[in-house]
Amino acid sequence: xxxxxxxxxxxxxxxxxxxxxxxxxxxxxxxxxxxxxxxxxxxxxxxxxxxxxxxxxxxxxxxxxxxxxxxxxxxxxxxxxxxxxxxxxxxxxxxxxxxxxxxxxxxxxxxxxxxxxxxxxxxxxxxxxxxxxxxxxxxxxxxxxxxxxxxxxxxxxxxxxxxxxxxxxxxxxxxxxxxxxxxxxxxxxxxxxxxxxxxxxxxxxxxxxxxxxxxxxxxxxxxxxxxxxxxxxxxxxxxxxxxxxxxxxxxxxxxxxxxxxxxxxxxxxxxxxxxxxxxxxxxxxxxxxxxxxxxxxxxxxxxxxxxxxxxxxxxxxxxxxxxxxxxxxxxxxxxxxxxxxxxxxxxxxxxxxxxxxxxxxxxxxx
Numbered sequence: 001x002x003x004x005x006x007x008x009x010x011x012x013x014x015x016x017x018x019x020x021x022x023x024x025x026x027x028x029x030x031x032x033x034x035x036x037x038x039x040x041x042x043x044x045x046x047x048x049x050x051x052x053x054x055x056x057x058x059x060x061x062x063x064x065x066x067x068x069x070x071x072x073x074x075x076x077x078x079x080x081x082x083x084x085x086x087x088x089x090x091x092x093x094x095x096x097x098x099x100x101x102x103x104x105x106x107x108x109x110x111x112x113x114x115x116x117x118x119x120x121x122x123x124x125x126x127x128x129x130x131x132x133x134x135x136x137x138x139x140x141x142x143x144x145x146x147x148x149x150x151x152x153x154x155x156x157x158x159x160x161x162x163x164x165x166x167x168x169x170x171x172x173x174x175x176x177x178x179x180x181x182x183x184x185x186x187x188x189x190x191x192x193x194x195x196x197x198x199x200x201x202x203x204x205x206x207x208x209x210x211x212x213x214x215x216x217x218x219x220x221x222x223x224x225x226x227x228x229x230x231x232x233x234x235x236x237x238x239x240x241x242x243x244x245x246x247x248x249x250x251x252x253x254x255x256x257x258x259x260x261x262x263x264x265x266x267x268x269x270x271x272x273x274x275x276x277x278x279x280x281x282x283x284x285x286x287x288x289x290x291x292x293x294x295x296x297x298x299x300x301x302x303x304x305x306x307x308x309x310x311x312x313x314x315x316x317x318x319x320x321x322x323x324x325x326x327x328x329x330x331x332x333x334x335x336x337x338x339x340x341x342x343x344x345x346x347x348x349x350x351x352x353x354x355x356x357x358x359x360x361x362x363x364x365x366x
């Protein structure tokens with residue numbers, strides 16, 4: 001009987017495993033060598049008062065992965081591995097604190113971990129204002145807050161906070177919002193009630209109607225709060241993130257139960273300094289205009305003349321006087337770009353108030 005070319009013997013399997021173990025040892029040695037270099041970089045940053053987290057550097061690492069990966073290993077997995085390597089490296093340089101809109105296991109918490117990894121210290125806060133204050137008053141090095149959802153729209157309170165705050169946008173995170181049904185129970189038939197944030201309940205109402213039409217629905221202040229309730233009641237389920245299943249030891253009864261698959265949320269990382277150019281950046285600013293005919297056109301025209309792409313414009317009542325609005329704008333490019341500096345200088349004469357919120361690396365999905 002001929003041997004299949006794809007089959008291997010026990011001896012060959014042992015040899016393959018030995019080679020893998022040898023590679024693992026080399027990886028450990030290389031990571032330790034990398035750690036020694038990181039410590040030297042950390043000392044230089046500390047002596048020269050350079051920020052320990054560099055969004056532009058992070059972007060270049062991910063670009064390096066895309067340029068060098070051959071395809072044998074999934075690029076997304078490589079980025080996850082390097083995210084944790086960079087997270088551990090930052091901790092070696094300086095143990096940073098990240099403030100975020102809590103509680104633990106919310107989607108904002110998930111976004112913070114996706115950006116900074118598991119090695120840093122995280123502080124959950126009860127409000128967006130608290131996150132801003134943590135960063136302003138040096139209680140946290142960076143903060144993570146939601147800014148807009150593809151279904152629910154803009155988080156107006158986050159926009160309003162920028163009016164009087166000194167913080168800067170240093171990065172953005174875009175994640176898919178995947179809702180999951182979590183419970184201590186191991187079968188759908190045992191579920192009598194479902195808890196979650198009103199938005200999550202609304203985004204999953206079709207699935208609930210089809211699979212659990214007779215259960216009672218209860219609103220909570222967050223998806224994490226719902227998970228805490230489900231942790232103590234075996235007849236209850238929570239609609240929450242996958243992270244909540246680990247933290248509260250809940251079974252995943254169903255995944256991806258949202259009615260619309262294109263449910264994404266954009267988060268902002270706020271800090272105290274604008275990062276350097278990464279080569280693929282976005283600049284955010286706000287302004288109010290003088291009450292005159294054609295004022296908004298005069299604001300937008302310089303960007304058109306300089307071929308600068310406006311990716312977003314949003315208006316909010318200024319709360320200073322009736323019918324007065326603040327405009328929030330995102331454009332492609334970095335504040336150091338000559339065309340952007342020229343355009344902002346030109347529009348300044350048509351504004352009552354103009355404030356740069358930040359220049360930061362664009363998310364690949366942004």
